[in-house]
Amino acid sequence: MAVLKLLRAPSKYVQGKGALLKFYEETKNLGDSYLFICSNSGYKMCQEKIEKSFEGSNGKLHFEIFGGISSNGEISRMRKIIQDEKINVVVGVGGGSAIDTAKACAYYENLPVAIIPTVCATDAPCTGLSVIYNDDGTFDTYIFYPKNPDAVLVDSEIIAKAPAKFLVAGMGDALGTYFEARACVRTDSPSLENGGISLSAMALCELCYKTLLKCGYQAKKACENNLVTPALESIIEANTYLSGVGADNGGLAVAHSVYNGFTALEECEATMHGSIVAYGTITQLLIENAPKEEIKEVMDFCHSVGLPITLKEMGVTDVKRVMIAAEKACAPGESIHNMAGDVTPDQLYDALLAADLLGQDYL
Structure with missing residues (x-):
């Protein structure tokens, strides 16, 4: 059924x-x-x-x-x-x-x-x-x-009035919402609520991503100066409601598994959840072989608001240690297994390093 x-x-x-x-x-x-x-x-x-x-x-x-x-x-x-x-x-x-x-x-x-x-x-x-x-x-x-x-x-x-770094981390967490839900739809994987993914849920996820692109940079600037502007209001709603209800009813894939994997590295202990999810989103797009325009759009966004696009920005300087994170991210029951054709630790390791190379080029 x-x-x-x-x-x-x-x-x-x-x-x-x-x-x-x-x-x-x-x-x-x-x-x-x-x-x-x-x-x-x-x-x-x-x-x-x-x-x-x-x-x-x-x-x-x-x-x-x-x-x-x-x-x-x-x-x-x-x-x-x-x-x-x-x-x-x-x-x-x-x-x-x-x-x-x-x-x-x-x-x-x-x-x-x-x-x-x-x-x-x-x-x-x-x-x-x-x-x-x-x-x-x-x-x-x-x-x-x-x-x-x-x-x-x-x-x-x-x-x-809260430090802008929290708003930025929230944007990183929200960045994964649309791409992870889209991956779950492709493989008919269930949402976090263990149900099928509705059109309404996907519409929220997509609006979340579009809102980040449209208002993210202005919202960060407003927050840095404790100003309440329409752009900040939009990002608060994207981070809190669109991302929360979207992820709940959309499902997770590579980006959140990458976060769970990187919690195994003590050098990433100070790196915020959303920062690692953002890097995981770029990694997921590489695994999917997404169009280069889409990858560039995501990297442009991350760079504009101050989300990491290299391993170094997340605190990782020894790339060999990335394999520890890749293995943990691919543990049984992880959301990375919602991807089409599944993902092995080797494939994830290569994609994490490829994302780092692209990020270095970009910078």
């Missing part, structure tokens, strides 16, 4: 300058006792606006700063607060780890979850999954949820 097509998204997505001042208004249907699981910076940037949004309401608020990693221990600690204080809405405030912790707590306690991202570095806010770590920081598991978040609120003013 053919795989049934499937499309999932957050129930509500709200974005704009000062959106947090409307937080209570937009989420009051979810409950009246809120736990805000915050990163340090998330608390500093958002607490005042959130409290203001509750003025004159009977909503109860509890702010809790979490330990920095979406670990089993932190999830247990937050669940105890939820039970003790009879919380009925969980909110994640911060980057990917705070968001993943909030999603996990809400799932285990069977409560609605709202998300307030403070950076646009990944597509965590809109997706129906979390990455969970052991208490020592090593990877434990992915949790796939039966639904996506109930509400996602993005205050553009807060994103504009």
Whole structure:
């Protein structure tokens, strides 16, 4: 039987300058006792606006700063607060780890979850999954949820005040969305939600890529100067909604496997997720033998916003070590196996080095 097509998204997505001042208004249907699981910076940037949004309401608020990693221990600690204080809405405030912790707590306690991202570095806010770590920081598991978040609120003013490197990393993550989904469609591979890929999902993925090309450079400039412009608003939506809902319903291929592979190299520990995904996207295009105009378009984009197009820019100076990453990227169960004709570690290694040569030429 053919795989049934499937499309999932957050129930509500709200974005704009000062959106947090409307937080209570937009989420009051979810409950009246809120736990805000915050990163340090998330608390500093958002607490005042959130409290203001509750003025004159009977909503109860509890702010809790979490330990920095979406670990089993932190999830247990937050669940105890939820039970003790009879919380009925969980909110994640911060980057990917705070968001993943909030999603996990809400799932285990069977409560609605709202998300307030403070950076646009990944597509965590809109997706129906979390990455969970052991208490020592090593990877434990992915949790796939039966639904996506109930509400996602993005205050553009807060994103504009965050360092521009996060916005750029988010563009790198978003860059893979269209090309990975396109590869999955070719091989009839399922999406991250384990369904067939709908026309609507592909349209979101394609719009994500077109928006990056059109607005990426201007958005980076605006963010570097803490300005909220139409281009920045467009990139916030591309990084958060189009990429998140697109990847969830589109599927992954080489670009994200390359990221997983490069996590094995300690020299890449400081390199952001989106930077490696961008390099993986160029690598994927070489494996597909994509038209040279398309490869150039992607490299032009990466270079214009400051995403890596060489191994050196990712921190890799010894090319022999790339084989370690290539082998890990091709492990059983990796999304690279969604490619037509499959990809071996040798083929991936050659493509990763070929991408580096093209990048060196380009520079």
